Amino acid sequence: MTGSLPADVTVHVREDSARTRIEFRARNGTPPLKVSLPGKGVLDEARRQLDTGLQRLKDTAPELHVPEAELSAVFDSLRRIGLRLLFLLFDLKVVNELERFWTSAVPFARNPGLPPPLVECVGGRDAFLPLEILPLFRLAPNEVTDRESFVAACRSLVGFSCMVKRTMPLPQPPGLELVTTPEGRVPVRFLHYEHLAGARKELAWFSSTAAHRVELEGPYPVADPGAPSLAEQIYDPKLLLNGRHGGSDHSRRKTPDQVQHFACHCYANADDPLENEVELSGDGRAVRVTLGELGEDLVTAARDERADEQLPLVVMNACGAARMHATSSLSFPFLFLKNRNRGFVGSDVEVPDDVAAAFSQALYEPFLLRGLPLGRSLMEARNSLLHTFNNPLGIVYSAYADPQLRLCPKTMKDAYDAARAV
Known part of the structure; x- marks a missing residue:
């Protein structure tokens, strides 16, 4: 099994x-480089400013395809989010030290x-720093005149130059490999809001x-x-x-979910993080549940001991109207990591429907098919949308x-060899 990569830069908050x-x-x-932020609660304010800035960015680029004539304005909007966050979080002298640190720490980023x-x-x-959006590799203005200079300018932001892993102080499952069925297919569970075109x-x-490549379970909800x-x-x-068979037992798949994919509405603007909600619909049935209710139900479910297996990666694609806000989106990964899922991928704000669908395909094509x-798959997905x-x-x-x-890799090779032998 491949071990975890050591980080080139570690940021402790x-x-x-x-x-x-x-x-x-x-x-x-x-x-x-050690920094003290100017006051308690400044990270909360930074996430509020991030949310406002990203909402403005979406208004600047409302469609999936951004015309070349608008690239300068779009990058200016993107860059100004990062500059405002740097001004809010750090003393101006520290900002210059940050640029020097990052260009020295990862010179080839x-x-x-x-x-x-x-x-x-x-x-x-x-307590997470919004690293991805910060232009730490170049604070000076970038001239954007065409598509090529736009892509190059975006690399001044950490999120387009680096893989960023966020880690909470919760037990981390050790397994780094998703298993497949004997036929080489990846068990994926699909949970959706059926009226979203992107989810379809x-x-x-x-x-x-x-x-x-995928053994699909769902979509959920179902009428049963x-x-x-x-x-x-x-x-x-x-x-x-x-459904249930023989009273209380559910039918079970032989190989457990390796990915649980949500294409749904997320309501993440409550003052209490446990009051944030997930909304699903399908087959004539609607499911809307708060994270607090989900937590209560997970405690009830935990009465039944589950097998000592690695729990799936959760990908939450929050698409649709303006319902998810950066200030409270952190409650979603917290729920699943507390459940000991192997990881969580999701957006800090809701994204337009067509962008969410395009990102999903751009992520899974390298991750599940290749x-x-x-x-690397997440980086490819970001850059796929960009290019x-x-x-x-x-x-x-x-x-x-x-x-x-x-x-x-072994199960993928075994399935490939078996297919060739038929």
Whole structure:
């Protein structure tokens, strides 16, 4: 099994009753940089400003494909989000020290011909620095005159130059390999809001282009009243949706879910994180549940001991209207990581429907069809939107998972060899 990669830069965010401290450490020996933020609660304000800025960016680029004539304005909007966050968070002298630290710590980060460096950000549920959006590799203005200069300018932002892993102080499952069925297919559970056009596109892709690689369970919800609940499926990834048999037992899939994909509405604007909600619909049935209710139901489900198996990666594609806000989106990964899922990928804000569908395909094509590690797949997805559609919104997706997580090479090879022998 491939081990976890060491981080090229580690960022520790520590909060106490008085202030927030941030420490930047580099693997290559660059002297560490330690910073105290100007006041308690400044990270919360930074996430509010991030949310406002990203909403404005979406208004600047409302369609999936951004016309070349609008690239300068789109990049200016993107860059100004990062500049405002830097002004809010750091003393101006520290900002210059940050640029020097990052260019020294990862000097080849902006070179697209080299593997992207890994940055690990470690902090509590509400203590994450919005690293991806910060232009730490070039604070000076970038002149954007065409598509090529737009893509080059975007690499001044951490999220387009580095793989970023967010780590919470929760137990981390050790497994880095997703297993497949004997036929070489990846068990994926699809949970959706059926009235979203983007969700329908995602389901069609799983059912057609990826059908040879994916064993799909769902979509959920279903009309069957005996089907397992959302919490039961999250707790036990072997449960099938075809009802109960013999009283209380569900039918079970032989190989548990390796990915649980949500293409749905997320309501993440409540003051209390546990009041944020997931909304699903399908087959004439609607499911809307708060994270607090999900947590309660998971406690109930935990009365039944589950097998000692690795729990699936969760990908939450929050598409639709303006319902998800950066200030409270951190509650979603917290729920699944507390459940001991192997990781969580999701957006910091809701994204337009067509962008969400395009990002989903751009992520899963390298990850599930080509077998690349998750970190590289996420980078490819961001850059695919950037190169194909001139769209920078892939930067709003964050990963709380080991970037080395990938399909098991041995099971993929065994399935390939078996197919060739037929």
